Amino acid sequence: MTMHLIVAEKNISARRIAEILSEGKKLTEHRDAGVSTYSFGDITTVGLRGHVVEIDFEPGYTNWRSEESKPRSLIDARTIKIPTEKKIVALLQKLSKRADRVTIATDFDTEGELIGKEAFELIRAVNTSVVIDRARFSAITPQELQHAFSHTTELDFALAAAGEARQSIDLMWGAALTRFISLAARRGGSNILSVGRVQTPTLGMIVDREKEIEVFVPEKYWQLSLDTEKCGERIEARHTHGRFHEKSPAEIARDRTKAPLVVTEVKSGEKQDRAPSPFDTTTYIVAAARLGFSAANAMRIAEDLYMNGFISYPRTDNTVYPPSLDIEGILNTIRNSPFKKDVEWVMANRRPVPTRGKKSSTDHPPIHPTGAATRELLGDDIFRIYELVLRRFLATLAPDARWKTLKILFDGGGEEYTATGGQLVEAGWHTVYPFSEAQETILPPFVIGEHLPLKKVSLEEKETQPPARYTQSKLIQRMEELGLGTKSTRHEVIAKLVSRKYVEGSPLRPTLVGRAVTESLEQHADMITKPDMTQTIEAHMQQIKESKRTREDVIRESRKMLHQAFDQLEANETVIGDDIRNRTAEEMNLGTCPVCKGTLAIKHLRGNTQFIGCSRYPECTFNIGLPMAQWGFAVRTDEVCDKHHLNFVRLVRKGARPWDIGCPLCHHITTNAESLTEIPSMNEALAQKILTQHIYTVAELARSTRESLAQRLDLSPDTAQKLISDAGSVLEKLRRRSECRKFMRDHLIPRKGRSYAKILTALKTAGITELSGLAHADVALLKEAGIGQDEAVQVLAEAKTVYYGQVLKEIGIPAVSLKKYVSAGITSPEAFCNQPPESLSKRTGMSPSTVQRHVELVCTYLKKPVPKKFSKLQIERGKKELLAIRGIDRTTIEKLSRAGIINTTHLLESDAVKLAAETGIMAHVIQDFQKAIQKKRDNAVIQI
Ligand SMILES: [Zn+2]
């Protein structure tokens, strides 16, 4: 049996390819270790997950602080390929052992060629003789695939080598520089400062723009305009001088402008409005941005549409449709979409030749639709992108639009004004492409010499504007112009800058760290921040693709460049490190400490602890607690509190909405206000006074000393002492409450649609805020609060164990003994006082004297009598008595003594049912014993 294996770039494309090529033959899906394959006839398709191997340094370079392998050593370090998708690699090799033909059908670009080459190497490693060919296509559609699979070629090793060179160079630049800068600035863990070959010059552009904006000095200028009217319509005309850079000439012109307004010239003309050129990646991203899609999102959706056969491959530099593109066929296909009317309009009004852009390349055609889709099928967002691509395609086939233009000159007292109008006389491509606005200004007809009224003359003062910050799409355009990155990587680079917190906002602004790193590098190693070096490398990639240079040769040259950069860097290591540290420390500063006028800053400690502390610590201990970092990493925002002049704080967490704390001091005051009012000796006036003395929490009051507090708050020492001890008890209460909350959180299983807050509020209403209350609550009450029956029983039992454990510990029972009591089922303090110590000793296995000591402790604490201790003699005598009763043997005596029953009197006086539960002896048996004892006693009395 023969097998033809087709290797696609992703699972979804493997499935699509199989669906199309099987042409209705039976298609079976197999799953092997979670990886799907699709088979029909003798063909099997399998999808990779993009790269299934990763390039990394050979072992020995993981320690950042190693003396032998300093960051610079990474430049010359050898690299190896490590499988990252082990299951896929294993399956690919298993299948290729059996295959007699393998076709690589990964995406058709440098990255795809490299992914294909990685698969090639994995296959060759297990099967040296299998035929391996390559299918290239720009759209996952029947025509394209049939053509590609019947015209397979060889893998393009030169193209793959260019991709490999880029990988190696990016790894070595990124790793060596990131390590160097992070170590110099003493940053590690999640705080490292990443530097990259394309990333850093891109960041440099954003920082440069920000600096231009900062140094920009706005200039005033004046604009003169007038309003007139014709046929009931208001018409605005502007002074032909344009901008006046000084006020007085503008004012003179204004004052000279007099009625009547005379038409001196009427110029009408026509303007051709060319239909737009086909989409390449960059123009597509720009157009999608106008619809509100970020670059990364636009690319993700486009890839999705490609994989599903609705549009062609979206990573392309081409803006000219190749002659081979079947435009007629495409029109017929998309005629079945909801845009039937537009398609038919274009079919009837085709321009002779489609429009073309400036860039022409041979790899992929411009982005165009390949299949018909509906809104129901795609969902709103994806459908909007599909519509954009489809309409753009239609627009490139539609005729140009024609405008009628009109320019009128007016004279008013010797001053000349002009009004312009534009009217769309032939809508052309605008009919099918509503995404670029065609603003019409329709003017009524004018005749030379005509007099018009002068309604209003206005002089406006304006200011020149600074250059605009980059939007994502503008930045991508600029990167393309400068040769930074590729069509496939540009949007990823920007996303990386955002995720590394080097830039923020929309349009993009550098953060303090982004700026510190860039400026420091600019000053001390400018070849890393300038685009020139990266452009050179891109040019080298091109040479590899054209087989003019080898990969090794290019990497060697890149190593040399990086060594030069390191010469600069190492010479300035201390300066760079200090520089970055000094500048970035500021990013955590919030403002002035209210207590000592030092600086408040967010501090992050190991183990997720974060708080706001004072720069004058330990002299000033003022601090504000923050939630643990797993609730969000605390950062400063630009907003500032009007009252406290502190920057706002925000907690940010990946994949979650940010949590805005606001002004940390306002937050601190509000969260503590309620607990402060719980202090009995607190009143309004005192509350105000403590705030002005910068005391915000109960804890601070409780920690104060009598003298200092008396002095600070101007109180008598006794009053101060009362306040301190009141605060102490409130603090203890708060501690117990938070303990209770934590207990509930730890013991209730998180469940959808149930909130702890709700349960806690319900319990609070029922008066339960502490563990002691919870331990004494009943199941019904917990159920009322929203906890299920079984869970309530469990929570109660747990609460009892925990709470009584605390009480017993407080009484003085050592933790080790406590454990033994608990595992013997003795959890409440009362249990210590209602049974003889012997039984406790037997049940726990602890010595009678130890147990006796504990029992005395507990019962004294509870103010209950200590159960009697029995002497050996008493015990022996009791045994004899008991053995004399019919049915009682040594085992029974053993059981009874554990329950504190050591003689017939005890047994007679005990409650049979309770004793049964405690001993495991059946109640009716105990009742029989009791009857026997009674009978014996009766007999004894008679005998007397
Ligand atoms: Zn302070």
Ligand SMILES: [Zn+2]
């Ligand atoms: Zn505030």
